[in-house]
Amino acid sequence: YSQLTSSTSDPCGLLHYDGEYHLFHQDEGRWAHAVSTDLVHWTDEPVALVPGTTGPDRDGCWSGVLVDDGGVPTLVYSGRHGEHELPCVARGSADLRYWTKDPANPVIAAPPEGIDITAFRDHCVWREGQLWRQLVGSGIRGAGGTAFLYESDDLRSWRYVGPLLTGDASQNRGELDWTGTMWECVDLFRLGEGEEASSTDVLVFSAWDEGTTHHPLYWTGRYEGDTFTPTGLHRLDYGGRYFYAPQSTGDEHGRRLMFGWLQEGRTDEANARAGWCGVMSLPRVVTLATDGGLHQAPVPELTELRRERVEVATGRLADSYTRLPAVRGDQLDIETTLRLAPGATARLVLRETPDGAERTVVEVSRSHDGASGTLRLHRDTSSLDPTVDTEPRYGEVPLGSDGRVDLRVLVDHSALEIFANGRALTVRIYPTRPDEAVGVGVGADGDVALERFDVWQMASVFSDGPRPLWP
Numbered sequence: 001y002s003q004l005t006s007s008t009s010d011p012c013g014l015l016h017y018d019g020e021y022h023l024f025h026q027d028e029g030r031w032a033h034a035v036s037t038d039l040v041h042w043t044d045e046p047v048a049l050v051p052g053t054t055g056p057d058r059d060g061c062w063s064g065v066l067v068d069d070g071g072v073p074t075l076v077y078s079g080r081h082g083e084h085e086l087p088c089v090a091r092g093s094a095d096l097r098y099w100t101k102d103p104a105n106p107v108i109a110a111p112p113e114g115i116d117i118t119a120f121r122d123h124c125v126w127r128e129g130q131l132w133r134q135l136v137g138s139g140i141r142g143a144g145g146t147a148f149l150y151e152s153d154d155l156r157s158w159r160y161v162g163p164l165l166t167g168d169a170s171q172n173r174g175e176l177d178w179t180g181t182m183w184e185c186v187d188l189f190r191l192g193e194g195e196e197a198s199s200t201d202v203l204v205f206s207a208w209d210e211g212t213t214h215h216p217l218y219w220t221g222r223y224e225g226d227t228f229t230p231t232g233l234h235r236l237d238y239g240g241r242y243f244y245a246p247q248s249t250g251d252e253h254g255r256r257l258m259f260g261w262l263q264e265g266r267t268d269e270a271n272a273r274a275g276w277c278g279v280m281s282l283p284r285v286v287t288l289a290t291d292g293g294l295h296q297a298p299v300p301e302l303t304e305l306r307r308e309r310v311e312v313a314t315g316r317l318a319d320s321y322t323r324l325p326a327v328r329g330d331q332l333d334i335e336t337t338l339r340l341a342p343g344a345t346a347r348l349v350l351r352e353t354p355d356g357a358e359r360t361v362v363e364v365s366r367s368h369d370g371a372s373g374t375l376r377l378h379r380d381t382s383s384l385d386p387t388v389d390t391e392p393r394y395g396e397v398p399l400g401s402d403g404r405v406d407l408r409v410l411v412d413h414s415a416l417e418i419f420a421n422g423r424a425l426t427v428r429i430y431p432t433r434p435d436e437a438v439g440v441g442v443g444a445d446g447d448v449a450l451e452r453f454d455v456w457q458m459a460s461v462f463s464d465g466p467r468p469l470w471p
Contacts, residue, residue, distance in 0.1 A: 001034060001042045001280040003027065008278035009245065010185060011259040013048075013066035013075060016251035022066065022096055023259065024048055024075075025280060029060030031077070033096070039257075039283045039301045041461050048099050049077065049090060056081050056106045057088055063185060063245065064123045066096075067132075069155060075099060076134070076155065078121040079106055085121040086110070087136065089155055108136075108158050112148060116141040118182045119208070120148075122245075125155075126188070135164060137205065139182035144169035145205065147186040149226060164188075165203065165219065165228040176395075177235055180207030180214055185245040188223060189256060191288045200288055203228055204236060206245050215240040216260065220292060234293045238375065238395030239426035243281060256286045257299065262415055265389035265428040279415050281426060291398050295422030298410060305458045306333055312453035317444035321347065327440040327455050332411040334440075337452040340403040342370035344446030350411055351382065351431050352439030358384060358431045359439070364397060364405050364420055373397035373405065375420045382429040389428075397421050412458070 002008045006027050013024030013031065021036045031049035034042040049061040057079030064077030064087075073092035078085045086106035090099040111120040118139035124147075125134045132155055135147040144167035150158040167179035183205035192199035201223040207214040216237055221230035237243035237260065246260035262279040264271055271277035282298050289295040310326050330351065338346045345365040352359035361378040375397045379390040397405065397420045408419040413434070418425040431437035442450065 009261045010063045011247045012063045014249035015066045065125050076123045076125050107156050122185045124186050135186045137183045137186045145180050145183035161226050180209045182208040184208045213241045237424045243426040258284045258286050267387050296424045306456035308457045310455045314450050317448045321443035323441040328438045331458040333456045334409040335454050336407045338405045339449040340366040341447035343368040344448050346448045347443040349441040351437040353436045358437050373399040384432045388430045
């Protein structure tokens with residue numbers, strides 16, 4: 001999902017409400033709104049929130065959440081005035097189309113006293129017993145990113161409890177799991193709702209530092225009382241800032257769904273020429289993986305868009321590269337199963353021009369001892385435009401003793417989402433010859449068995465005509 005014009009960024013206010021999925025998202029300080037019954041086809045709704053002419057949100061209604069307050073839809077968001085960003089509240093109509101800001105905004109008058117903070121914004125709000133609880137993303141200067149915990153009886157009067165958890169910004173600076181000096185878009189949820197001993201609490205955040213968005217991370221551990229005791233820190237998406245500011249919600253089917261913001265990798269001038277920037281990720285189902293981390297997969301509803309299917313012959317991949325003439329396109333859904341011997345690498349080439357000058361390469365490799373796997377994305381030849389981001393992306397893939405990799409790749413023009421054994425890697429690519437950059441190929445170094453390779457052309461969600469917009 002993306003707006004036709006303007007900016008699409010942080011997902012906020014996700015809710016499955018009365019049979020409909022509501023996706024609110026940032027549009028340069030406004031809350032845009034779209035609705036769907038199937039997570040595939042989205043209808044634009046009226047803009048929910050705009051900055052006031054006076055008051056605490058005159059410089060922007062920034063990210064937050066949507067909660068059900070006893071049958072009253074309620075937004076909790078960051079209102080900005082100058083350098084101040086403070087929690088505000090708005091009540092919605094029953095159809096979630098019209099919103100009234102609380103005249104008492106902001107509902108928290110200032111950040112915690114006596115703490116030198118780096119920033120104070122973005123919200124996670126939930127009901128716990130008779131109380132509401134809230135996390136506000138922040139950072140403690142000289143220490144690291146943090147999530148401040150508050151509680152309330154009515155969503156309007158909040159009592160400060162303390163930091164839920166604080167990172168250490170002095171550790172791993174410059175690394176792919178650096179926790180930053182401020183945590184944006186904090187999101188706390190529990191997976192495995194049965195016995196508490198078998199469940200895991202997850203604290204998601206996006207690492208930020210001095211105006212730079214770095215990457216989404218998450219802690220696993222136990223939330224109890226007023227603290228979060230971590231057991232591990234993990235990378236959420238190996239694409240880094242291309243899956244930024246994620247937010248999740250539980251739906252009426254018991255699933256934990258997550259969306260993220262696919263930032264652009266092109267220049268501001270290119271965005272201006274295009275007339276739009278930013279894309280919402282495909283919705284994902286998040287579950288617990290066997291290794292204690294998160295397993296991510298596209299929602300099954302997306303298969304509704306599958307059209308022509310091509311099945312590629314299975315067997316050993318004998319060559320380092322073979323183009324597949326029967327497989328072409330820039331809107332594709334690819335599912336493949338590979339088995340890699342120790343030391344082997346499998347290769348999938350996408351968005352390739354006939355002369356090979358532009359191509360994007362997905363690689364999955366297995367270590368020589370057979371114990372670990374790596375997912376890599378090479379973008380050095382994705383585009384002949386020297387101004388776009390082409391840095392490689394990579395991360396670990398869990399492997400069993402048989403070296404099996406289940407790979408799912410969704411290509412949607414410039415948006416690329418890859419899932420390898422439940423690990424995600426999301427990026428943007430910008431071929432300069434997009435009409436020609438439709439080739440697909442496979443290859444391998446070492447002993448790789450291709451056990452399955454199915455490809456579907458994907459239909460547009462707006463195949464019935466022009467995209468309907470709210471007047």
